[in-house]
Amino acid sequence: MTNAVEMHDIVVRFPGVLANDHVNFTLKTGEIHALLGENGAGKSTLMNVLAGLYQPTEGTIKVHGKPVSFNSPKDAIAAGIGMVHQHFMLVPTQTVTENILLGLDEPKFFLNLPKYDQKILELEEQFGLHVPPTAKIWQLSVGEQQRVELLKMLYRGADILILDEPTAVLAPQEIDELMSTLRSMAAQGKSIIFISHKLHEVTQIADRVTVLRKGKVTAEGIDAAGLTAEKLAQLMVGREVVFTVKKSDREPGDVVLDVQNVSAINDKGVPALRSVSLQVRSGEILGIAGVAGNGQSELAEVITGLRPCTGKITVNGVDVANRPPIVAINSGVAHIPEDRGKVGTAPNLTITENTIMKNYRYEPVGNGWSIDFSKARNFARQLKEKYDILAPSVRIPARKLSGGNLQKVILAREISANPQLMVAVQPTRGLDVGAIEAVQTLLLAQREAGAAILLISEELEELFSLSDRIAVIYEGKIMGIVPAKEANIHDIGLMMTGHAVNSEERVANSE
Ligand SMILES: Nc1ncnc2c1ncn2[C@@H]1O[C@H](COP(=O)(O)OP(=O)(O)OP(=O)(O)O)[C@@H](O)[C@H]1O
Ligand SMILES: [Mg+2]
Numbered sequence: 001m002t003n004a005v006e007m008h009d010i011v012v013r014f015p016g017v018l019a020n021d022h023v024n025f026t027l028k029t030g031e032i033h034a035l036l037g038e039n040g041a042g043k044s045t046l047m048n049v050l051a052g053l054y055q056p057t058e059g060t061i062k063v064h065g066k067p068v069s070f071n072s073p074k075d076a077i078a079a080g081i082g083m084v085h086q087h088f089m090l091v092p093t094q095t096v097t098e099n100i101l102l103g104l105d106e107p108k109f110f111l112n113l114p115k116y117d118q119k120i121l122e123l124e125e126q127f128g129l130h131v132p133p134t135a136k137i138w139q140l141s142v143g144e145q146q147r148v149e150l151l152k153m154l155y156r157g158a159d160i161l162i163l164d165e166p167t168a169v170l171a172p173q174e175i176d177e178l179m180s181t182l183r184s185m186a187a188q189g190k191s192i193i194f195i196s197h198k199l200h201e202v203t204q205i206a207d208r209v210t211v212l213r214k215g216k217v218t219a220e221g222i223d224a225a226g227l228t229a230e231k232l233a234q235l236m237v238g239r240e241v242v243f244t245v246k247k248s249d250r251e252p253g254d255v256v257l258d259v260q261n262v263s264a265i266n267d268k269g270v271p272a273l274r275s276v277s278l279q280v281r282s283g284e285i286l287g288i289a290g291v292a293g294n295g296q297s298e299l300a301e302v303i304t305g306l307r308p309c310t311g312k313i314t315v316n317g318v319d320v321a322n323r324p325p326i327v328a329i330n331s332g333v334a335h336i337p338e339d340r341g342k343v344g345t346a347p348n349l350t351i352t353e354n355t356i357m358k359n360y361r362y363e364p365v366g367n368g369w370s371i372d373f374s375k376a377r378n379f380a381r382q383l384k385e386k387y388d389i390l391a392p393s394v395r396i397p398a399r400k401l402s403g404g405n406l407q408k409v410i411l412a413r414e415i416s417a418n419p420q421l422m423v424a425v426q427p428t429r430g431l432d433v434g435a436i437e438a439v440q441t442l443l444l445a446q447r448e449a450g451a452a453i454l455l456i457s458e459e460l461e462e463l464f465s466l467s468d469r470i471a472v473i474y475e476g477k478i479m480g481i482v483p484a485k486e487a488n489i490h491d492i493g494l495m496m497t498g499h500a501v502n503s504e505e506r507v508a509n510s511e
Helices: 044-051 073-078 097-103 107-127 142-155 170-187 201-206 229-237 296-303 325-330 340-344 352-356 374-387 403-416 433-448 460-466 490-494 504-510
Strands: 005-014 015-029 032-037 058-064 066-068 081-084 160-164 191-197 208-213 216-223 255-265 271-281 287-288 310-315 333-336 420-425 452-456 470-473 476-484
Touching: 005 044, 005 271, 005 433, 015 044, 015 058, 015 097, 015 216, 032 044, 032 170, 032 333, 044 081, 044 160, 044 191, 058 287, 073 081, 081 142, 097 107, 097 142, 107 142, 107 255, 142 170, 142 452, 160 325, 170 191, 170 201, 170 470, 201 229, 208 229, 208 325, 216 229, 229 433, 255 296, 255 452, 271 452, 287 433, 287 460, 287 490, 296 310, 296 420, 296 452, 333 433, 352 374, 352 403, 374 403, 403 433, 420 433, 433 452, 433 460, 460 490
Parallel strands: 032 191, 032 208, 081 160, 160 191, 287 452, 287 470, 333 420, 420 452
Antiparallel strands: 005 015, 005 058, 058 066, 208 216, 255 271, 255 310, 470 476
């Protein structure tokens, strides 16, 4: 049997970076192959080559044993290769079916949409990818939109599927559904490449694993059976990684964040927060647990001045609700937003410009009138060093950074402002294991230094190891707040799906 894909000696250079350094990669027919590596290791680059987006300067590619050369994604699609990118490329105002048919040579499709709806339903049935064909994209959850991207590939007859960090944006239950879809696709002969930073997922789903480190292959197609997360971490990072950071015992200080009876509506006009009350003290981490879409994002937004609300929110006694974001910033609020590309950074500005967004008015970078760019660059270089941001220089635009390194730029900027209150939304999403360890250590150091931290995360393990108390949010309501030491995963899980747990926790909630 021939291999589905053979990539041989692939070299891709960007200014100042050798992103792929003579990479060999083989995908067997019908297998699930995980591609691993630290942030910036060259995973997305290699897959963009296979998907026809980048042309390598050296190297050859064979698909089903035949040499190919792709000048565009169209060529790759014609060869049966489909890639689902981290950022979806769907048209929000069109339906599922319209999006799937978009760009195909069937110009009269709109005359008989129901016929295509039916064809798509059959495809959904075949692979267990359920989403209503007549729904508009904007009405769908992120998980459902991802299914549309997959259906789009399958509809075009792709038999080699590339998924770049597909689970980073999914809730735990959606991850399980995706896993079973992937298994069913592989069982039906599809060959799948899967990029992920979640090592337990990899050990669960992959048949084989390839690891990249700084553009080079460090493990080529090794058997996944028997591999542990620890072993994988070591292959990626080149050293042992600690999976649970150590938290000191610390008495919390005064109340920094005080949220009282706050309600808000979401972008669709539906109530997203219903009379939420909570407090976070200095030197304390309050974790917010919840299934995605239960009001977490809106909670972060009302505190940081990005969304109107009713009720009262104060930071060190200063009213910040319904005020412009600058009021929260001046009260010492740092924000690590969920959406890094849009809210967190300005993609076309340099790393330097992105790191000084908060302090350009002040010494040493600015004096209120002008910015000293050489001091700004020095500041950015220090952060680049301290936070291990991988980039050839601080003068390159943020959009050229790998996903994980972009996140580090935001963290560096926000933490270096020595915040009183930190609102961290999914701070480790998309980071490699080494970087997760570093970020968690940084958050704990902020706690140690007396910052109050509101940590919103879908990673229960992360919440348990970092939080002092855990609040569960469900449909915009706080179901309970428990000290992390007394919390157990089972009860938190129940509360996350809307079940009240025993009365003690409700007492804890009402204190
Ligand atoms: N279009 C581009 N122009 C310049 N440099 C780029 C470009 N795309 C990627 N790079 C650089 O190439 C290197 C590899 O990036 P790549 O996106 O492939 O990493 P990755 O392994 O996918 O990382 P992550 O896990 O963070 O997504 C990085 O140093 C990145 O900054
Ligand atoms: Mg990537």
